[in-house]
Amino acid sequence: MINQNLSITERIVRSILGVIITLWAINQAEMNILEWVAAIAGVFLVLNAIFGRCYLWFWLNLDSCQQSYGDNCTNDSACN
Template identity: 50%
Template sequence: MGNMINRNLGTIERLLRLLGAVILTGWLFTRGSHDLLSAVAAVAALALFANAIFSRCYLWALLGLNSCDPKDEHCGAPPRGS
């Protein structure tokens, strides 16, 4: 489990990512085209869904960002040496 990051997304950000994923998915279903833009949008929607479900964003972790409530013991960077 050394590669797993702690949660770094707060509730509001999770909801916004879920909303973005739903909007992108809806757009994909109504678009009726299967091209590179559709593939990129599908990957982005999947990533947003995963972020919202697991409360983790690897890009945020790489950038040192965290939108979690500081009182949440499961949020933040993993302890050093792990």
């Protein structure tokens, strides 16, 4: 398991965007490939926000949590 790498602000933004995108996608008259991709992306954004971990950012070596909390971010409770 990777350490948390999302700051509180980013987690809030991801959760709001994820809910908006998912709701938009599932409220369409027909679910085409675009709507399915958007719904899946929205769900992943919400999951990122809940757990505070983004695997894409881990692979790209990005960490907004560490910028906000410094060295205390290696402790999982620091970014909660």
